[in-house]
Amino acid sequence: MKQITKSVYSVGVIDWNMRSFHGNTFITKSGVTYNSYVVNDNEPALIDVVHKGFEEEFIKNISEITEPEKIKHVILNHLEPDHSGSIEYMAKVLKNAKFYGTAKLKEGLLKYYNLNIDITVVKTGDKINLGNNTLTFVEVPMVHWPDSMMTYCPEQKVLFSNDGFGQHIATNKTFTDEVDCGLIDKEVAKYYANILWPLGAMIDRSINNILKMNLPIVFIAPSHGLIWRKDINKVIEKYLSWAKNTVTNKAVIVYETMWGSTEIMAREIARALTDNNIEVKMFDIAKTDFAEIAYEMLEAKAFVIGSSTHDNEMLAYIAGFIHFIKGMKPKNRIAVSFGSFGWAGGAVKEIATNLTSFGVEVIDQIGAKFKPNKEELNNCYQAGMKLVEKLK
Ligand SMILES: Cc1cc2nc3c(=O)[nH]c(=O)nc-3n(C[C@H](O)[C@H](O)[C@H](O)COP(=O)(O)O)c2cc1C
Ligand SMILES: [Fe+2]
Ligand SMILES: [Fe+2]
Structure with a gap:
């Protein structure tokens, strides 16, 4: 349990051993966290619950603030x-709790679980009163x-952003500014690349809706990783930039x-790229997980994809990787394809x-x-030079 503001406490759990989030699509090398928050007031509120398997520890964390029956x-x-x-x-x-969520949440939750609870459907702008604090919902x-949806507490100036602005890091630190900023910059981008990249248009709309509400946001408390109290504008700007598929001169x-x-x-x-000072990253697909490469590709303007020919086709891992990248719906990108063949x-x-x-x-195709x-080899170098021309 950690106190975040006068009334807000972090009560989630750390899954130190999670290595493959979303099936095998996101290799999470250090693990992940499932964050949850208590807003302690006359009528205490709990924001989100956690992954199955952590119930006892979760209840212990909540109990340090209030008896769970009092939520x-x-x-x-x-x-x-x-x-x-x-x-x-x-x-x-x-x-003794009342449950709240969007209409879609209610529908899905009742399909997933055998639940005997009533869920109150909420929409953007709906509010609940806890006593000294209120909570407002934003779909x-x-x-x-x-x-x-996200939940905002105006009295504590905390935006509970759920998956938005999260990072898959397992750490018992609380705030993003308590760990190395290089790590945070990488992990927030890696999370965006692997979980949110294809959803840019909707992310752009949602963030702009929130910005129009002019909410003073002092803390962004996501449901994964560390809480933002520094660089809030910077991370919002980053999200808006990724949502637009903004690219850099990188291959x-x-x-x-x-x-x-x-x-x-x-x-x-x-x-050829190195000779011309163009940033390049290179991966043998058999040796690096997709999530790491998706992170490197998020802002890269050039994708250079190669495979030798196997039974008239590209090899299977690269085919899977191209399928994976297609799902990201990348925009504003150029590419070269290349590979060796026998006949x-x-x-x-x-x-x-x-x-x-x-x-x-x-x-180009080489x-x-x-x-x-x-x-x-000269053809390969020249293909690199064509990229240089486009990336300079
Ligand atoms: C199992 C196997 C299947 C192959 N099938 C084809 C093929 O259908 N068409 C072709 O042009 N070359 C085929 N080749 C030849 C390779 O593409 C060729 O050896 C190439 O140089 C391999 O490049 P690499 O060293 O990057 O793997 C095949 C090679 C192997 C080992
Ligand atoms: Fe999610
Ligand atoms: Fe999540």
């Missing part, structure tokens, strides 16, 4: 099981699911290879066709037969 209001900002998984158990413990559809090379020839090509493309080839064109199908502009010779 009068439970706000369910989001349906997803990381925030609702313990609800069947918690509903029995929080037996934020698709930040992260259609049911998502990310991702490839898959069987015998190393495609890697030789990748290194030659990277050499008829196929992968380079297949990659280009795939990237083009979701709006990425492919500016092949090499078996191990690239001098001329083929």
